[in-house]
């Protein structure tokens with residue numbers, strides 16, 4: 001897969017504080033990259049640097065292998081974005097807004113405009129001024145405006161923020177359509193895991209300006225599947241059996257009574273070994289380590305789900 005965007009040690013300092021710290025992000029062509037992190041983690045700042053709204057303090061950004069500078073106008077034309085809230089002429093209709101934008105961008109193409117409105121299901125909303133639009137409609141119009149010029153990379157900062165469940169569902173369908181049918185690459189930020197995990201191919205997690213994880217969703221799902229949880233009053237003895245009798249290494253002692261085993265071992269074999277060593281177990285159960293658990297751990301307990 002071709003890399004469309006890569007950042008090398010991207011850093012931003014505001015008032016002597018590193019808001020973004022050496023971020024190495026890699027976005028592949030055609031994927032949906034979910035950029036996840038709690039409020040204030042630095043997502044918007046990274047996106048602003050990518051779209052040339054803010055100058056990096058250090059580090060580099062490459063778009064299709066070419067280094068970006070603040071004069072890379074041709075590269076920037078190949079990106080579409082909505083950073084923070086989209087602003088419109090609110091007395092004008094959706095079509096009038098798109099037409100104005102097209103003229104301004106030197107890209108007046110009625111067919112592209114109609115296609116964009118169709119894509120976000122706004123083509124039937126004819127004369128209504130934008131000020132009468134719901135938040136979801138405004139977000140969709142923002143997307144229509146951003147995709148009208150057929151960008152290769154679409155950057156959306158918290159597009160789902162404030163939307164009701166129906167609005168979220170509609171937007172998700174738009175994202176999938178853009179990715180699958182138009183082959184567009186999407187970088188979407190959110191502080192809510194549930195919104196991102198359903199659509200992202202890759203997830204990048206940012207915490208206090210540091211990219212703490214960047215992995216394919218499939219890998220994350222496979223890594224965090226099942227484990228066996230043991231509750232026992234004889235933790236030390238149990239650990240000894242796990243290591244020396246069963247040769248297990250991938251386990252975690254959660255507290256003096258709870259052990260989680262991530263190694264793949266049949267429960268029967270485990271209980272037999274414990275019985276032979278006369279270890280008393282209060283319980284043994286197979287459990288699922290949810291993605292939510294994983295991300296909450298990764299964020300150091302910050303609620304992002």
Ligand SMILES: Nc1ncnc2c1ncn2[C@@H]1O[C@H](COP(=O)(O)OP(=O)(O)OP(=O)(O)O)[C@@H](O)[C@H]1O
Nearest residue numbers: 014015019037038039040041042043044045046191
């Ligand atoms: N121009 C600025 N000057 C000083 N500090 C700033 C500036 N812009 C952002 N910050 C600070 O940088 C930090 C990261 O902000 P940023 O908006 O990038 O985070 P975020 O992850 O997008 O969060 P949110 O979802 O709340 O916008 C915050 O602490 C913010 O106060």
